[in-house]
Amino acid sequence: MKTATIVGSGLVGSLWAVYLAKEGYEVKVYEKRPDLRKAKISAGKSINLATSYRGWKALDAIGIGDEIRKIAIPMYGRTMHDTDGNISYQPYGINKQAIYSVSRGEINCKLMDIAERSGKVSIAFNEDCVNADLEKGICWFKNSETGKITEVTSDLVFATDGAFSAVRYNAMQKLDRFSYSQNYIEDGYREILLPANADGSPKMEVNTLHIWPRGRFMLIALPNFDGSFTCTLFMPFDGDKNCFNNLTTKEKVSEFFKTTFPDFYNMMPNVAEEWGNHPLSSLAIVRCYPWYHGKTYLMGDAAHATVPFFGQGMNCGFEDCTVMWELMKKHGDNWKKIGEEYQIARKPNGDAVQDLSLQNYLVMRNKVADPEYLLLQKIERRMAELYPDKYFPMYSMVSFSNIEYKTALEKGNIQENTIKAMIDENNINHATSDQDIDVFIHKHLEKVFSMA
């Protein structure tokens, strides 16, 4: 019987356990924290996630997509809230394409249940990885309750232990020629729960992602099943104004929301009271290489942790499982070959999803309120409607396809720049009729299709 150790029972670790069980491995998962399903603890730093195409593909491939769909709320577009309380709407795609709001805790619990149900996966909790021998496939875990050290040897080790992976820190980072970076962006975030009305009804439209774009910062809200919304304020830590370090009193928090997000404030005038319920957290991009050494493989955030602005962290980690599984089917038990192809194939996509995420922060906090960008979006959406098999805007490539992230990034930027140039050259503007936009598309944008 082939054996595998998985370090970390988060989203990617739990899903990968299901895959390995399916392939006949005996899988032991070691998790640093207590069992999410029993303890009253949060599942991690962010409460809500958006599942999109790549996530569903990885779940459906092993027949568990429908079980997860039951706990997912479709969001068909973005709803923008301006400082006067006006709202506007932009669909994400065509034909009811959507991204799906899920609770991190719920999906994680479900994935652990599914993994254990296979009969081939056991999960040990409170086990902190304190060292690893990457070449021999040995991990050492320290139990946080008993202090006992357990040595575990297996045929393969998968580190799915997140952005600050213990396997990577304790072993990989000490390898000669292991490149590594952890870069924090200037902004942090704080979550705020917007509760449902007394009768359980939601205070806003549910099937949409709400954004209060404010240029240098933003507030967003994702729907929950109980009618509440998980809201997140992203903003610089430091600065002259509009930064976390200036919101030092309840009065300042209250005043900030009142003037900056008036419609939100009206729904939640006690926002300052709830302000301290969630911590102020930082945001980092972690890059490293190689992603495998000896018998040990990095997957998910342990390989390519990103900032959350494209909603692709989990989806990219799940796609690691898809790719690794396809390589298993291709190379059988030749794990050296699997490792080499895995890292060569995935590293550029890990880098690209990070670049895409940074780029999409600008889109969300600023561009979605910029008339020029809205015009570009309108034209791109119309192109996708007219030529659904030929034209894919960058957002669609990332969220509604499994086109490689690196391709989505490169091609998406070229497409946008080409269309922007054509808009300028042809004097297209907000007054241009829908009919004339169609003419413009047919006449001038042929060359953009040829990129697809």
Place this chain on the structure above:
Amino acid sequence: MKTATIVGSGLVGSLWAVYLAKEGYEVKVYEKRPDLRKAKISAGKSINLATSYRGWKALDAIGIGDEIRKIAIPMYGRTMHDTDGNISYQPYGINKQAIYSVSRGEINCKLMDIAERSGKVSIAFNEDCVNADLEKGICWFKNSETGKITEVTSDLVFATDGAFSAVRYNAMQKLDRFSYSQNYIEDGYREILLPANADGSPKMEVNTLHIWPRGRFMLIALPNFDGSFTCTLFMPFDGDKNCFNNLTTKEKVSEFFKTTFPDFYNMMPNVAEEWGNHPLSSLAIVRCYPWYHGKTYLMGDAAHATVPFFGQGMNCGFEDCTVMWELMKKHGDNWKKIGEEYQIARKPNGDAVQDLSLQNYLVMRNKVADPEYLLLQKIERRMAELYPDKYFPMYSMVSFSNIEYKTALEKGNIQENTIKAMIDENNINHATSDQDIDVFIHKHLEKVFSMA
């Protein structure tokens, strides 16, 4: 009595101990390795270093420059060796400006002696820093011979423990919002000792740095006092040809030197026999920020390790001492203020010295054999001769001044690009007489002086 702990008795740690002793601190230095002065061990990865202006300034400020000058060999320029064995020469500066070859081991031993001689510095060896409390100023050391753990608390802690600093790894890197990167370049290096002749005389000209520039790779040689040269081959690890991983047998090594460095091969036909005497080593750039937290300060390679191609690693670390000392004189015991100003002032220079180092690898391995670059250099040198107070080529700003590295990088590149453009516009070439070059300088390069 104010106390300070220094982690690492390398070049920067030993020098900084002398400074702190001078300022009245009681200094305890903890070094992971055995005492260099007693054990037969190498002082680190590279055997030779080049001391230049910033290094001498830091040594002279506390009156120990002359003691070090006794063990330093001036190198007034570069001597290039082409594949036909022809040599050419480029002075580094004007008026006998030189960089000085010193043995890393010798200068380190001297600095430790000087530090201990102060009566205020003690150095403990075989003490590996296993943890640190940055805010409380506590370090824990494990003795590699006895296994005993020692807890040391002091008013200030200085981590001068090199590129892979234990203080940084064990404590700083775990701080929220600590940015960190270790990036290895594609190339590695291997040292080769070219011995003196049987009568002790050197096999090549001594007061120069020898380079065999070969485009993508290079061999260099620095003189030693005993007539030998420390030679270093810098080359990619992997590749189609001319890479370390292809030199798998003594025959291949011998053939490689014979065809690629024929004059070197003639001096050392047994090079393949000596090939394995020194390890193949990697080269990394380490960046991080912040450089201080609580009572703990990063200095030297622990803050800004660089690749060696500008010979500035030690000089930049010594300049950290100069800067920190000047801030002590400015702010007295206000170490919070010293730390803040130190990192704000020095971080951009740490980044710049790394960029300069990467850039100078191109110069050394390639440009020094490029006729266009040689023409540029000739004109720059002539400008410096004519206007020694007004014009400073980039190399001179870095090696013969304490102009900030960031300024040297920015201004140096602008100067070079401006002069290159003027050369093209005015059809200056190798046939241009010295007299006409002087005319060209007076007529067209006035604007370059105004940048100085």
